[in-house]
Amino acid sequence: MESLRRFKADIFQALAHPTRIAIVEALRDRELQTGVLLDRLQIEQANLSQHLAILRARQVVVGRKAGNQVYYSLRDPVLTKVLDLLKQYFYAHLSHSRTMLSDLTKADRATKRARAR
Amino acid sequence: MESLRRFKADIFQALAHPTRIAIVEALRDRELQTGVLLDRLQIEQANLSQHLAILRARQVVVGRKAGNQVYYSLRDPVLTKVLDLLKQYFYAHLSHSRTMLSDLTKADRATKRARAR
DNA sequence: CACGAATATTCGAATTATCGAATATACTTA
DNA sequence: TAAGTATATTCGATAATTCGAATATTCGTG
Numbered sequence A, B: 001m002e003s004l005r006r007f008k009a010d011i012f013q014a015l016a017h018p019t020r021i022a023i024v025e026a027l028r029d030r031e032l033q034t035g036v037l038l039d040r041l042q043i044e045q046a047n048l049s050q051h052l053a054i055l056r057a058r059q060v061v062v063g064r065k066a067g068n069q070v071y072y073s074l075r076d077p078v079l080t081k082v083l084d085l086l087k088q089y090f091y092a093h094l095s096h097s098r099t100m101l102s103d104l105t106k107a108d109r110a111t112k113r114a115r116a117r
Numbered sequence C: 001c002a003c004g005a006a007t008a009t010t011c012g013a014a015t016t017a018t019c020g021a022a023t024a025t026a027c028t029t030a
Numbered sequence D: 001t002a003a004g005t006a007t008a009t010t011c012g013a014t015a016a017t018t019c020g021a022a023t024a025t026t027c028g029t030g
Helices: A002-014 A019-024 A034-041 A044-055 A078-092 A098-116 B001-014 B016-026 B034-041 B045-057 B078-092 B097-115
Strands: A060-064 A070-072 B061-066 B069-075
Touching: A002 A044, A002 B016, A002 B078, A019 A034, A019 A044, A019 A078, A019 B001, A019 B045, A034 A070, A034 B097, A044 A060, A070 B001, A078 B001, A078 B078, B016 B034, B016 B078, B034 B045, B034 B069, B034 B097, B045 B061
Parallel strands: none
Antiparallel strands: A060 A070, B061 B069
């Protein structure tokens, strides 16, 4: 079914960014205010808000307004399951993907160096 | 872990296109030659090859060369599980997302109309 | 109502993704 | 080795993402 595939592709795209994965992980088992997410993720406020807008648009996340702040939560824990599956997948294939692994850690070190400046 | 998040984001991005989802679904329980995929998907040969290159790069799919042709298969059935989870997710939330649904079916009809021309 | 705090939106620039057309490569068979 | 078939790569145009800076909105409090 074509619309189902489009739907899946949209969900995947919503999750296709490390920051948005970090958001979903942070909301794994409790709702959080935007401010708390901002503290954890250490990115620009506007940028976080943009990423949240993307997750909201795809209904990955829902926002609940309480006075001055917004509490976000996952709409469905199934996405947590998906992330868990991918974690297994990642570790299962580490040995088979030396190249990718070393690329990843290299990129990681580069990022840390960049952050240190 | 940051590199794990990057890894997940990369996998999601690999899957963030309806054509690539269709490829993964077609390979769900058997390997297939590129030619067969081409028949099923009804897209340009070059385009299919590009999408396969993306899936190969992310190791979602592996190609086995046999003479003149290439047989593709899924590297790990976990991705099939992920797609199944999303299917459940889709149907579970249909009633809660009338707007998205109607957008989807509208887009679907538009696509069919476009194809009919 | 003015002000501050929390969050969202808009804008413009840089990067990345997507597609079809053209071309290249690899293998098979005459 | 020439021709044919299957698949991959390159190129250039267009569209979509991403980011920070600036600005807007919304709400609570004095």
